[in-house]
Amino acid sequence: MSNRITTLFKIEYPIIQAGMIWNSGWRLASASSNSGILGLIGAGSMYPEVLREHIQKCKKATQKPFGVNVPMLYPNIQEIMDIIVEEGVKIVFTSAGNPKTWTHWLQEKGITVVHVVSSVKFALKAQEAGVDAIVAEGFEAGGHNGRDETTTLTLIPMVKEHVRVPLIAAGGIATGKAMLATMILGADGVQIGSRFVASTESSAHQSFKDVVVSAKEGDTQLTLKELAPVRLIKNAFYNEVQALYKTTPTVEELKTLLGRGRSKKGMFEGDLEAGELEIGQVAGLIHDIKPVADIVSEIISEFESAKVNVSNL
Incomplete structure (x- = not known):
């Protein structure tokens, strides 16, 4: 499967494992990357030196690309960014802040930058800031959300109308069918969070x-x-x-x-x-806890089957 997202991140499938606080440590990120998708370490719940430890362990556990998700509202942001650069991380997802603040600084150091938004307005600001891709996250998503309460089904096509950079859909996606639906609406790939919380490798209790x-x-x-x-x-x-x-x-x-x-x-x-x-x-569609590799395999299998079913409509 090859498109703008797989090419941008050098991954097999256009799926990103969300960098969720208290859930996305090095075990989840490395298992995700080893499964052919992009794994993300969630820096939002980590002190700077804890983040460094997770990055180092992730580098030992996978030879494939992985990234770090950084909510910009947290303290020690400069120290966190410095550690990311020092440890050679090549992909950063930013959220909860102005993308202009860090995008060029990171890109000058050879880092691919993706910003998470919840509206067309902020998608345009992210594109203007020069990000390499955008995650548009709908109201269904877990954790912190936008104030507009726009659902993924309406957000993705509206953002697609206005942006040129690769677009990643997020919010309410846990299956291959949902992945296909959002890509039909204009997304180049998907970011999945909740499904990976219920994985063997998640750091959740x-x-x-x-x-x-x-x-x-x-x-x-x-x-x-x-x-x-x-x-x-x-x-x-x-x-x-x-x-x-x-x-x-x-x-x-x-x-x-x-x-x-x-x-x-x-x-x-x-x-x-x-x-x-x-x-x-x-979460109402998640019924079991299993290894990341099995979750990814099921999503891709369902995605391929759904494509065939859609073509037969």
Whole structure:
């Protein structure tokens, strides 16, 4: 399978394993890359030296391309970028910030830069900043989302109308059929997050993985829009948030309830009641935990079968 995404990243299949906080360590990234897709280390949940360790271990575990996802709202951003350069990482996905800030700086050092957006407006800003590709992420996605609540089905063709650079679809994609659907709508490839949370190599706590595979339609909700919109599984923490909303809280009151380390507590440490359990709506289609290689094989097999079925319509 060859197109603009496989050529850009030198990978076999146009699939990117999302760099998710507390889920995407070196084991997941290297297993993904070894399976023919692009693996990403999620730097958002790592102190700089922890990130360096994960990059070094990933380099030992795979000879294939991998990258690092960097949410630009986190502290120590300069140190993180310096480590990426020092360790010879050649692909960086940026998010949650202005793409103009780091794109040229990284590209001058031979690094391919991709920026994650949630709207046509920000896609155009990313293209203007000179990024090599864009991830357009729909409202269905887990974790932090855009405020416009545009679904993947409508976002991808709208962004496609306005951008020339390679386009990667994200949000609600866990199957080969969904991959084909978004590519028919104009995407050159897909970024998949939630499905890889429920993988053997994910660094998520086993209890969180178990909750993901047992999730049903309607079990996730986008909330905390006053801070940074986040989709998570409904649990005791979510119920506390909803109870606080009934009092018309201030932003400071919401921040106090959220506190620090809430997502680590839920996804990495396995506190299913007090933790923040970030996952996409597509969790309702995820029913098992298996190795990354098996997940990729199933997605590609279904993608190829779906192409044949579509041609017969």
